Amino acid sequence: MTPLAFTLLPDRALLAVGGEEAHHFLQNLISCDLESVDRDGAGFGALLTPQGKILFDFLIARDGERYLIDTPAETSADLLKRLTFYRLRAKVTLQALADWGVGVGALPGDTAEGLLSVTDPRLAALGQRHYGPLETLSALAAETDGPAAYEAHRIALGVPQGLSDFVWSDVFPHDADMDQLNGVSFRKGCYVGQEVVSRMQHRSTARKRMIRVSADAPLPARGTPVLAGDRSIGEMGSSSRTEGLALVRLDKARAALDAGETITVEGVSVRLALPDWATFGWPEGAESE
The missing domain is CATH 3.30.1360.120 (Probable tRNA modification gtpase trme; domain 1)
Structure with missing residues (x-):
């Protein structure tokens, strides 16, 4: 590179x-x-x-x-x-x-x-x-x-950033992949909000994640819904022409992909991918709401 x-x-x-x-x-x-x-x-x-x-x-x-x-x-x-x-x-x-x-x-x-x-x-x-x-x-x-x-x-x-990709006070550190990017310590003592974050880590309850999005056309602005059919499974973060980030419910996205549904953003067909550095994967038992 x-x-x-x-x-x-x-x-x-x-x-x-x-x-x-x-x-x-x-x-x-x-x-x-x-x-x-x-x-x-x-x-x-x-x-x-x-x-x-x-x-x-x-x-x-x-x-x-x-x-x-x-x-x-x-x-x-x-x-x-x-x-x-x-x-x-x-x-x-x-x-x-x-x-x-x-x-x-x-x-x-x-x-x-x-x-x-x-x-x-x-x-x-x-x-x-x-x-x-x-x-x-x-x-x-x-x-x-x-x-x-x-x-x-x-x-x-695929590295998210506050204000560019998500609104502060709306997301947990796990949603923004901070646990994957050295942003959260699970070994030090207490700090503000630590109990909730530790619980999410130990119970593996993080269902939303920032992941990569790509398309063959320019991607729309942050906040635009990511759709599987007519159902929202997340929303766009920042983008640079045809590459972007989105905060997505992994279980819903996996269910849509398994069902062969097309994922779209403002009418544009998109591809979803986990960042190369991510240690989390697609959930095994995906929901199909």
Whole structure:
């Protein structure tokens, strides 16, 4: 696979969490294990509702004595406000890094000085993410279509992303494949929403999953129903021309496929496939509602 050219992601923003209790504060709050973040340099996680649904999902990187949270720019202020709500009397500093940005792809030449570079913790094939001053990152980003190329790359790999593929507060981490992409720890202690997520894991009750969708025509917008006949079995997430993602009830999809039914999205016939990295499969006993 040809490495992606370096590009700045203008739709991402950074928050910094520092202070002597930063590790403890985050470890008791978010879904990933901060011990792994400290060891590997980066992680993928979420802040959940008490009912176990995704309130925010993000990447997190260790930067010296602080942590950087890589999150959608449009909701970064909301995440900062929520973290502030949970801080209480903890010895933690919370800050929006307005003059820092997020880049992805192969750096041009030997230009890493002053940047924090990590392998994407969700899937190594997504490549490197780079954090640093916006001025530095902007000077390195030469391709104007870079963000679109990166989105196409992410979608082709079948990796879902909050706001792009699903609405926050509507889905559980398992629905968004976070358990498959290193986004949930089942070994660390309690965090917000942990009991529900652990129950889904141990009882294997996840029925909806983000999977790959492809067609011979451009795919429609996020939220468009995925149909088996006239029955909805899911809805579209993001897409790049003829490749996309969809949140689908696996049992209903399997039943439709076994029955030879055509799966469509807004009248376009589509093919469904599990991501190559997925350890879950099609259910054995599929429903046929």
